[in-house]
């Protein structure tokens with residue numbers, strides 16, 4: 001499976017991607033990814049391309065992604081260059097994340113939302129690898145949907 | 146054996162430490178910066194005794210690691226590709242002199258370039274120096290080749306290069322790691338060597354002896370070359386040769402398009418020195434490699450020189466696809482173009498912004514601003530940087546340009562802008578010349594006590610090493626005064642009034658005394674934990690009534706937390722981005738930006 005995850009510096013995009021990768025590795029799948037963070041700290045784009053269970057490198061060709069996960073709405077046009085299956089978060093979901101967990105865990109809350117809604121992965125895969133604080137936020141997101 | 150999901154740079158660190166490397170130096174530079182912190186972490190966790198820390202620049206890093214290797218300690222040095230330019234002198238020489246233990250240079254290239262000044266190919270420099278170079282294609286290979294590089298260096302007693310690139314260094318994969326680390330004690334010897342007298346000539350060779358050393362090096366290189374075979378995959382009549390990350394793209398594309406019967410793919414683990422091959426059974430031989438035709442020149446194949454491979458830019462997987470199409474192997478659909486992404490700007494609340502805004506206010510738009518390499522290069526966006534060349538060139542440019550203008554008897558203000566670590570790296574020598582030749586321009590040293598752009602590494606102002614040992618902080622003021630600069634002032638740029646006052650004094654000094662002046666703007670990088678915690682916090686808002694929509698705050702100050710609402714023609718603060726530094730209250734012409742009590 002080829003995934004692209006897009007967001008901005010400070011959104012925890014990299015952590016988000018590493019959890020997904022770890023979940024796949026625990027299932028015995030190979031994972032290759034590439035991180036383009038440029039000047040991410042300065043609000044720049046953070047782009048993770050990832051291949052799970054296939055290939056030799058993390059690069060995902062334009063137009064070939066099975067799934068694009070978008071954490072920052074303004075990158076939608078860019079997201080579509082990778083593939084048509086773009087997963088976005090609804091306004092209410094982001095609002096709920098901001099209200100229910102502290103800023104640091106917003107990405108993990110959204111990961112929970114993603115896992116439930118996208119049905120690409122199993123909840124258990126994540127429960128196993130997250131520490132307590134993260135697990136709590138993850139479940140809040142998962143149950144919110 | 147364990148499996149870890151790690152980056153290429155972490156994989157390299159594991160490879161080095163597992164091979165018994167005990168001395169690593171380097172200078173930060175994207176995409177190489179994570180190797181040293183990763184290695185530090187590994188040895189700390191396992192209680193391995195080692196020296197692994199940053200040097201003032203790449204030349205010093207190379208020389209000190211090389212010196213350690215001459216004393217019998219396995220050593221390595223890390224840098225980005227342009228850093229190798231700075232280390233060129235010891236690099237070239239060390240090939241002749243050779244080593245007594247392992248000496249591995251890790252140079253990370255950045256085709257694209259994504260965050261560099263050039264697309265230079267470190268493999269080409271290795272070839273120029275006659276130093277063998279490994280070029281990993283995957284993260285797993287980054288780990289394995291780091292070990293091979295150490296082995297080869299020890300075996301032949303010459304330095305070996307491990308070339309990585311952005312895609313390998315910043316890629317991640319589940320890597321198989323042996324995980325056992327040697328905890329042997331460290332032994333050194335130099336003058337105590339038994340046959341010291343016989344060896345001595347090598348360490349301080351005369352030109353005539355250098356010729357002998359060159360001859361010895363040539364013999365070693367021929368031997369390594371004779372053993373360096375390509376690896377072959379698939380079995381078609383067309384031979385494609387590659388190395389590095391590009392090999393993995395080609396491999397994937399051959400599988401994707403089912404070209405197994407049409408193409409043979411060859412891989413050079415070590416692109417230099419390459420054994421000369423006879424390829425009679427192939428119809429055509431094309432090398433597809435990044436960024437200089439290193440394999441192509443050695444094996445005399447088609448590729449870059451006859452226009453099949455683009456002469457510039459990263460060979461992304463898409464570009465490799467284009468190349469396969471050009472050769473006539475595949476047909477593919479047209480791709481759409483990508484929309485441009487938002488340009489980066491300095492962080493909200495960054496001290497550089499308000500400092501440089503003050504500089505612009507006093508020196509005006511007509512002054513020429515000679516910038517340098519660091520976060521502050523982004524001052525380009527709000528017109529306080531006119532030139533950027535390479536590390537330290539801000540000061541030499543201000544020197545050279547000011548001299549040029551004065552030869553033509555033309556008055557012109559020059560301001561050199563340089564960060565603390567770039568100043569130490571290579572800003573000091575040109576400042577010495579400027580003092581010596583009494584060239585009047587202002588040097589602004591932006592001191593945030595961090596190598597911010599490459600991930601906030603420690604600087605010379607710290608009183609602790611990365612291992613917590615006491616270090617002697619180096620004070621920029623002392624250095625600048627020691628050189629002989631008489632106007633040296635230090636200001637916290639958050640004190641805007643002070644900044645303006647000091648800048649005006651400097652301007653006056655330059656005019657009256659006609660000698661160089663230096664202002665140090667000191668404010669911690671707010672992208673560090675300490676910097677953010679110590680930063681003042683205000684609540685700031687923009688009054689709708691007072692805002693005239695002049696856009697000074699977005700175009701001339703450019704805090705990303707200030708957004709311009711086109712519908713209302715008013716500026717507005719984005720509370721999720723704003724860190725409440727309060728700097729912007731100084732810059733609005735109509736005083737619409739105010740503190741909320």
Ligand code: SF4
Pocket residue numbers: 041042490491492494495496497520521593597598670671672673
């Ligand atoms: S990382 Fe630090 S120095 Fe760089 S822009 Fe951000 S605050 Fe400024």
Ligand code: SF4
Pocket residue numbers: 687691692693694695696697698699715716732733734735736737738
């Ligand atoms: S500088 Fe002041 S007046 Fe001009 S747009 Fe910004 S807030 Fe409005």
Ligand code: SF4
Pocket residue numbers: 493494685704705706707718722723724725726727728729730
């Ligand atoms: S207070 Fe002003 S300058 Fe500081 S971060 Fe907020 S908007 Fe930017």
